[in-house]
Amino acid sequence: MHSPLRDAVFPPGRHALYERHRYSPAVRSGGWLFVSGQVGSREDGSxxxxxxxxxxxxxxxxxxxxxxxxxxxxxxVDVTAFIVDPQQHLERIWRILPTYWGEAPYPSLTGVGVTWLSGFIFEIKVIAKLPHSHQEAEL
Structure with missing residues (x-):
């Protein structure tokens, strides 16, 4: 059943991963893109x-x-980062961020220290504003 409030977005490949765990990688809704947590997984999910x-x-x-x-x-516009043992890993991870964020102004950020991420150390989820043309397509 398709929900008009949940327009799922799938990148090329990796569909089995999302089907197996029963979630969408991202959902467009109300002019926004809500992206599920992304981890540093290889093609096989490891x-x-x-x-x-x-x-x-x-x-x-x-x-x-x-x-x-x-x-x-x-x-x-908004980022949530989950890090296992942030005291040990935070500085190393934060050195990589500028490669992707570019120049200021930066998105808002919430960092959360966690004890488990299913074998991963870092996970990132975001909310993005859809470009104008994609907002109109939703209407």
């Missing part, structure tokens, strides 16, 4: 073992979802 590679892969996976909706990192 974590990248190196932390830097895992964070880069999480951003690449996020970028694929944003692009599938016609958005970019510049459209992101």
């Amino acid at each position: 974590p990248e073992p190196d932390l830097d590679a895992q964070v880069h892969r999480a951003f690449q996976n996020l970028q694929a979802v944003l692009q599938a909706a016609g958005c970019s990192f510049a459209d992101v």
